[in-house]
Amino acid sequence: MSEEFCLLTLLVPESLGEEVLDILLLTESVQQFTSTALFAHGVGLDRLDAQEQVLGRARRVQVQALLSGAVGQEILARLRARFAGAGLHYWIQALPAAGEI
Secondary structure, X not given: OOOOEEEEEEEEEHHHHHHHHHHHHOOXXXXXXXXXXXXXXXXXXXXXXXXXXXXXXXXXXXEXXXXXXXXXXHHHHHHHHHHOOOOOEEEEEEEOOOOOO
């Protein structure tokens, strides 16, 4: 039976981006991930600074990591413990296959 993979996507407030990236870089079971600066829409107004409120978008860092399902849950548990209430958003997608060609 083949290993089950997931894609963990995080939307991280810009001010916490480096700290989240450091956690992933120091986690041996995280082999590879990407990060991108972007604007997120639909974020609660209470979390936006004045400029973001006017523009209707929030600066975020999006992180995507290809992980085994168990590692995805492990990473989420670590992030919940460290960043509770910090406004990180996430989703996990099951991937039927992943690899390198």
